Amino acid sequence: MSETPDPRAASDAPSQRLTRLIARDFRNHADLDLAAETRFVALVGENGAGKTNVLEAISLFAPGRGLRRADFAAMARTGGPGGFAVSLTLERDGAEHRLGTGLEPPGPDGRASRLCRVDGGAAGSPVAFSEFLRVVWLTPDLDGLFRGPAGDRRRFLDRLVLAVDAGHGARVSALERALRSRNRLLDERPDDGRWLDAVEREVAELGVAVALARRETVERLDRLIGQTRDDAQPFPWASVRLEGDLDDLVAVWPAIEAEDRFRLGLRNGRHRDRAAGRTLTGPQTTDLVVRHGPKDVPAGTASTGEQKALLIGLVLAHARLVRVMSGIPPVILLDEVAAHLDPRRRAGLFEALDALPGQVWMTGADPDAFAQAGPRTQVLRIGG
Structure with missing residues (x-):
């Protein structure tokens, strides 16, 4: 078995971030278009506004069924045509790549099919996205993991x-x-x-x-x-x-x-x-x-607090491992994490995230939860 390289050593991983997310008829979003300008992106808004849905849309570019493990038909907007589309623009070492996925509306036979595209060409499965993008996440559903x-x-x-x-x-x-x-x-x-x-x-x-x-x-x-x-x-x-x-x-x-x-x-x-x-x-x-x-x-x-902190530490370590093993800094999705931490751990979280090379997308109802992240964070308000 090969040895794990020292994660503290200088990395030749590519510099990359998501610069744009477009979602059509996905969950509660009929027509969503977000431009991301920084490494830290905070999505704020009331409960039910669709913040987690944005993270879920990004998670569809990892193998599997996304962070909710839902059926694709359930992701189509209620009242919509029955399908949905999500696309990402990825800036990587000065070049842009467009990744897209979605579900075609059901045909005459009542069946819908998933589509995957990379830079305008058809891809056989979401595995094709792994050449460009890796995604890790932490959601409240994992709080009882241990x-x-x-x-x-x-x-x-x-x-x-x-x-x-x-x-x-x-x-x-x-x-x-x-x-x-x-x-x-x-x-x-x-x-x-x-x-x-x-x-x-x-x-x-x-x-x-x-x-x-x-x-x-x-x-x-x-x-x-x-x-x-x-x-x-x-x-x-x-x-x-x-x-x-x-x-x-x-x-x-x-x-x-x-x-x-x-x-x-x-x-x-x-x-x-x-x-x-x-x-x-x-x-x-x-x-x-x-x-x-x-x-x-x-x-x-x-204790419950110790388990939460332990889980965060484990996910952050995994993000470092992804970068070491794949050579790609992962996009990290954190759903309602900062709001449940005390000020010391919240500051520690932002410091730990800043030490990682990947982009971070976070959600929270209160924008003050991201105040300690400082100007490195772009706050986007998600409305109903």
């Missing part, structure tokens, strides 16, 4: 991996389909050994690929945090690791051997998995284990 179910942390983990490995989403989706096929075979045709062998071979190959991608990202992130940790910072550092049966396998065995052992475990566990109605081993049971570094306690046992 105390919530393992499934929430797995989704967060896969988002961390997606930001550095755009192909990870396709592998996870293919694995989910293969697992559904296996579960269905166990239920309907449990004695069909030939088909079960075939689908378990696919599950093993995809499962090990997913586990290895997760492991590489988490190990690099933990190492980067260790290189830059500072107990005096307002956002405590975290230690992160993976916990799961397949994660233990790929940590010890080469990929081919891990596949063979995982496949044998699936075969031996057919009766048990059929009784349970699901596959009980594999990457779908992985948990992301996070500890509060300075206190050396599980993150879930820390």
